[in-house]
Amino acid sequence: MSTHVFLGPTLSAERARAHLDAEYHPPAEQGDVLRAIDRGATAIGIVDGFFQFVPSIWHKEVLLALERGVRVYGAASMGALRAAELHPFGMVGVGRVYEWYASGLIEDDDEVAVAHAPAEFGYRAISDAMVNIRDALARAVDEAVVPPSLAQRLVDRAKSLHYPDRSFADLLRVAPELGADPSQVRRLESFLARQGASLKERDARAMLDAMASDAAAAAADGAGAGAVHPPPGWRVERTVFLADLLSAVDVEAGDAEHPVGETSDVARKKTLLRILARREASRAGVELGAEDVQRAADAFRAAFHLDDEETTLEWLRTAGLTREAFADLMRDAALIEALQEHLAAEVDLGAVEQARLATARLWARYGV
Structure with missing residues (x-):
């Protein structure tokens, strides 16, 4: 019985361990939730996930985990998106990004997407997520750093770009063209330099804290931190597509001479x-x-x-x-x-x- 968490550019595993004792993995891709189930996971946390060039985690593999009584949490990035989609089935969403998706305030997948470095460089983000830009500029308005009209123009500028091209540096560069005077640019630059953890990072930390709190509560109730929750009253439809994915994961877990599944x-x-x-x-x-x-x-x-x-x-x-x-x-x-x-x-x-x-x-x- 164990806890598994998928992280990448949003928060490093080293910093995450201060919040939750778990097995930490790179961003989730298709089949990773099934692999966690196979390894005896009782709780799974999803923050970051691969997409575009690598198949993303399937909704059905999350549903299969929930069907088996595994507690699945999502926040900040791919996790928030999946949690908003699967909350009615029992996936636990945490944080503001999840709330934005769940309420319909944002809908596009690219809101949480970032370009990032490869594994050997710790998946370091090399662009800024749209949700982080929205949050930072909203706080800048609250602190009277920039007027609401300028903040909206900056948000619109960021949204018009492809996700790998979005950055606070770009917004500071084009701010004068969008009507910002020199003093507003200086104030915004100073504000961004001292803003601290991004929205996505704050949400990821909140999810880890929620997982730790739930595990402690389960242990206090006598269920044990590693206890599996009762399964829901529904079953995942066993389609040929799910069978293919289950088979592919089983074959990877087996060996060339004796693969499992078909x-x-x-x-x-x-x-x-x-x-x-x-x-x-x-x-x-x-x-x-x-x-x-x-x-x-x-x-x-x-x-x-x-x-x-x-x-x-x-x-x-x-x-x-x-x-x-x-x-x-x-x-x-x-x-x-x-x-x-x-x-x-x-x-x-x-x-x-x-x-x-x-x-x-x-x-x-x-x-x-």
């Missing part, structure tokens, strides 16, 4: 095998007894550690399978075994050719 393409081919097995069994007069089907079911349950009826029923519920559908699958598995024995000579000959074909994978991977 893609939708493999699932379709196995389904075709089942259909053809039924037809061939009918044509060849191959019949099964109840003991054959039971043997196939017992072998399946043993292979996947479904040791008793209760565990099996829980797995069926999670997989979205009925008893009848499982029985059909086991009958088809038994049919395939029976046909393999019935057609042993042809299968053995074809298996040799198939093995030779498989060397193409070794050639492609290793050049041998």
Whole structure:
């Protein structure tokens, strides 16, 4: 049981540890929430996430975490965006950026986007987020540093730019063109130099504090800081797209010789095998007894550690399978075994050719 947090340009892991003891990871990308679940996460915090050139975290992987009783928090950046979208399902949003998204005050993804350095340079931000610009200029107005009309023109200027080009330096440069007199430019420059932590950083810290507070409260209640929350009363739809992602994550976690999971393409081919097995069994007069089907079911349950009826029923519920559908699958598995024995000579000959074909994978991977 553990807590996992995804951070990047918004706040460094070193500074984050002062707020929350957790496993810290780079900005989240597609599949990272599933990997955290697989590592036993009981709480997940999302601040930063990759996008544009790297697939972003899916809503469904967050929903799958919530379905399994994992507490998921979001703030400041990608986390705030996902939390605003998934709050009705139980994701916890923290901070002003989340509130802006949740209320509809802002809607665009680019409001939180920044250009940043690569991992070896600590994902340091090299542009300024639109939400940080909005917040800083609003505070500048509150402190009478600039008039509201000038602040709005500066906001409009920043919003008109592509997100990697947004910066306070640019705004100071163009401020005279937008009507600022020299004294206003000097006051704004001084204000920005002493403004302290950005809105995104403040929100990220607030999220970490909220996670630490919730963990302490759970421990005080006797549930334990690592306790999983009760699952909600809904299930994530098991689509082929989710199956593909789950399979991809499983394959990465396994090894080249024994990957786990399967893609939708493999699932379709196995389904075709089942259909053809039924037809061939009918044509060849191959019949099964109840003991054959039971043997196939017992072998399946043993292979996947479904040791008793209760565990099996829980797995069926999670997989979205009925008893009848499982029985059909086991009958088809038994049919395939029976046909393999019935057609042993042809299968053995074809298996040799198939093995030779498989060397193409070794050639492609290793050049041998």
